[in-house]
Each structure stands twice: as structure tokens, then as C-alpha cells.
Amino acid sequence: MIDTLFLTESPLFRNLDETERAQILIIGQVRPYQANQVIFHEGDAGDGLFILLKGSVRISKRSATGEEALAVMEPHAFFGEMALIDFSARAADAIANEPSELFFIPLKELRSLIEVHHQLALKILYALCEVLAQRLRDTNERYMNVFTIAQWGGANSGGPIPLP
Numbered sequence: 001m002i003d004t005l006f007l008t009e010s011p012l013f014r015n016l017d018e019t020e021r022a023q024i025l026i027i028g029q030v031r032p033y034q035a036n037q038v039i040f041h042e043g044d045a046g047d048g049l050f051i052l053l054k055g056s057v058r059i060s061k062r063s064a065t066g067e068e069a070l071a072v073m074e075p076h077a078f079f080g081e082m083a084l085i086d087f088s089a090r091a092a093d094a095i096a097n098e099p100s101e102l103f104f105i106p107l108k109e110l111r112s113l114i115e116v117h118h119q120l121a122l123k124i125l126y127a128l129c130e131v132l133a134q135r136l137r138d139t140n141e142r143y144m145n146v147f148t149i150a151q152w153g154g155a156n157s158g159g160p161i162p163l164p
Contacts, residue, residue, distance in 0.1 A: 011076070012124060040080070044089060057094055
């Protein structure tokens, strides 16, 4: 039996009422993962989203030099939500950092639910927009920090690094 309070602590579902949270619980399922177990690979079909109940998960991209962690998710965070928006394949790998429990919400069932319950859809989509806007702000800030270091700092203390 899982503690259903996790939905009130997840940014995506915290504004739902008790009945709406129950509807999400009915369509979802708890999935355990071992440390370093792949949850999904970049390029896999986006078949649903995940809420982290216990443990931690890293979102990574593969490169010629190995794995590059983009983010580490902690309990109550959600990921895999881009599939809800655009039906695209997974944009990165998701890997359990440690033994973890995830709540999986299948995309097909979630879409069916929000097509019928418009208030539920508005609450979820508004919360999703809030989180995505914050993630974009964070990404912009990190980009500008890297740009500033590359332009004015780092190894070349004598002046700016010429940009192409």
C-alpha cells in the first residue's frame, strides 16, 4: 500500500481535489527500480510520466565521452511529461541512482481522463506550464552563466575569448 499523499506533494498534482487525485491513483501503478536500472532510453516511445516516490533518478544524455547527467530528480519530482504534450520519443535517458520507487501514469489513460474531466485537465496543464516555465528559466540562467564564463573568465584571464 502506498501513501497517497505523494500526489499532494508533487507539483503536477498538488492542486487536485481528493476525487481527482483518486482518479489519478486508479490509472497509475507503483514500479520499483534497482540502482543503475534504466527506466527509459532516449528515443523510446513516450508512453507515460513518472512521479518519484522514493530514491533518486538522473536524467542523462549519452555522448562520445560517456553519460552526461542533466538533472537529478528527488522525491515528489515528475519526469517524462513531454510525452503528454507532443507524443515525441524520450529526449534523454532516465536511470535510477539508487533503489527507487516510481509512480507510473500511462499516457493513454491520462489523456482519456483529461478529455472527459476538463477541470482536471486545466489544473494539470496549468501546473505543467508553471513547472516547464521554471525549468526554462533555470536553463536560461545556466546557459548565461556558462556563456559569461566562456566570454570573460575561465582560463583566459587576459581578456574575452573570441566567439565564432
